[in-house]
Amino acid sequence: MEQDTIFAPATAPGRAALAVVRISGPRALEALRTLTGDVPPARRLSLRVLRDSSREEVLDEAMVAAFPGPASATGEDLVELHLHGGRAVVAAVCDRLATLPGLRIADPGEFTRRAFLNDRIDLTRAEGILDLVDAETDAQRRQAVRQATGGLAAALDGWREILVTAMARLEAFIDFPDEDLPDSLQTEIRAGLSSLDAAMAAALAEGSRAELVREGLRIAIVGVPNAGKSSLLNWLAKRDVAIVSATAGTTRDVLEVHLDINGYAATVADTAGLRETPDEIEAEGVRRALARAEAADLTLVLADASDGEAGRDAMRPYLVQESALAIATKIDLVEGPAPAPWIGLSTRTGAGTEEFLTALGTAMADRMDRVGSVALTRARHRDAVGAARAAVGRCLEALETGAPLEIAAEDLRIATAALGRILGRVDVEELLDRIFGEFCLGK
Ligand SMILES: Nc1nc2c(ncn2[C@@H]2O[C@H](COP(=O)(O)OP(=O)(O)OP(=O)(O)O)[C@@H](O)[C@H]2O)c(=O)[nH]1
Numbered sequence: 001m002e003q004d005t006i007f008a009p010a011t012a013p014g015r016a017a018l019a020v021v022r023i024s025g026p027r028a029l030e031a032l033r034t035l036t037g038d039v040p041p042a043r044r045l046s047l048r049v050l051r052d053s054s055r056e057e058v059l060d061e062a063m064v065a066a067f068p069g070p071a072s073a074t075g076e077d078l079v080e081l082h083l084h085g086g087r088a089v090v091a092a093v094c095d096r097l098a099t100l101p102g103l104r105i106a107d108p109g110e111f112t113r114r115a116f117l118n119d120r121i122d123l124t125r126a127e128g129i130l131d132l133v134d135a136e137t138d139a140q141r142r143q144a145v146r147q148a149t150g151g152l153a154a155a156l157d158g159w160r161e162i163l164v165t166a167m168a169r170l171e172a173f174i175d176f177p178d179e180d181l182p183d184s185l186q187t188e189i190r191a192g193l194s195s196l197d198a199a200m201a202a203a204l205a206e207g208s209r210a211e212l213v214r215e216g217l218r219i220a221i222v223g224v225p226n227a228g229k230s231s232l233l234n235w236l237a238k239r240d241v242a243i244v245s246a247t248a249g250t251t252r253d254v255l256e257v258h259l260d261i262n263g264y265a266a267t268v269a270d271t272a273g274l275r276e277t278p279d280e281i282e283a284e285g286v287r288r289a290l291a292r293a294e295a296a297d298l299t300l301v302l303a304d305a306s307d308g309e310a311g312r313d314a315m316r317p318y319l320v321q322e323s324a325l326a327i328a329t330k331i332d333l334v335e336g337p338a339p340a341p342w343i344g345l346s347t348r349t350g351a352g353t354e355e356f357l358t359a360l361g362t363a364m365a366d367r368m369d370r371v372g373s374v375a376l377t378r379a380r381h382r383d384a385v386g387a388a389r390a391a392v393g394r395c396l397e398a399l400e401t402g403a404p405l406e407i408a409a410e411d412l413r414i415a416t417a418a419l420g421r422i423l424g425r426v427d428v429e430e431l432l433d434r435i436f437g438e439f440c441l442g443k
């Protein structure tokens, strides 16, 4: 059966100078000919008039390009229509395409899925493209572009190469059971696997850093009522997101804002002031505040500078985690600076805010910057590398104890398959829907 030809707007809906509609599949070039009367030269933009079915009415005058498969982004015949960006233009062209036989609107992520199925990209590059489309901060963009251009795939291929080499050497001796594995070869295999183990350990030791860059650091602001938590959130957000008032207990629920802080993505949560209270609703707010502080990657612990030492002491229990930053608010109300490690700041006068931003930037970089090893941007990457590393460890042990070579070789096969899963080379069917379902339409 012929593969469906799919089409979809590749640009966001709404008024804009241009809107790109893409068509991919066996009937893409035919669809272009139907609209324009011919198929222009491959891989070049050409100006064409697009007409409706009567061939009398003009739908739009547009730049069009044809990319014959398999050397196209999807691996199939691919067409791009660079239309004028009005909603009605895009709607008219898409309506027209929908009437053509064998054409249908694409599912989310279907273009990239086809690129993957046609071997144009591996799964990590596909994920990188998804992240690039979603990137809102510079750190996210840098990480995504590295993955989309094959950074992770290259590292994983290098690792697989080591495994395959070791496997080939072992297999050679499995076929000749009378011969012992020579010491020199044994040493060589072990050296390769040990360096691989170290590389995987380094990548895993980075923990979820790369994931934090993708998903954003979770920051919680906590403190007693009236400490200035909502004021600090508003200051960070540069707008009035939270209600600020002189009444203690103003904020009752957790309020979240997604922000770009120094190029890093963060979700900052304002919370209810911490105090014992008979008010049931406020008490629930306090419970939520504590839960949020617990779950946060970074906690901003606030004490009102005008409450002096007693105020700071009251917040001490929340400072035990190393993931906390101590902030003395309303520093404009007192003489002199706050005692270290407290950072004094006033959102009213702006005093100390620069020092605070520097400290915040450092704390975020500490959690998110990588020291250069392989970026595992998803839990599924880390799970698979963990499984591969465990198998390599078992193989090294088998070699050490002189276990049958078949056992050592089997562990190498398990490790190779685990890394192959990340790239999408082994049993991935069940993964595909999940990964490509996250895409937006037209990607
Ligand atoms: N002088 C001075 N007053 C401030 C500053 N920041 C906040 N305030 C005042 O302190 C009061 C409480 O501020 P909020 O930001 O609502 O405090 P909060 O911690 O969110 O309070 P709750 O939501 O009730 O827990 C308000 O009257 C603010 O105007 C500051 O830097 N200097």
Ligand SMILES: [Mg+2]
Binding pocket: 229, 230, 231, 242, 243, 244, 250, 251, 270, 271
């Ligand atoms: Mg508040």
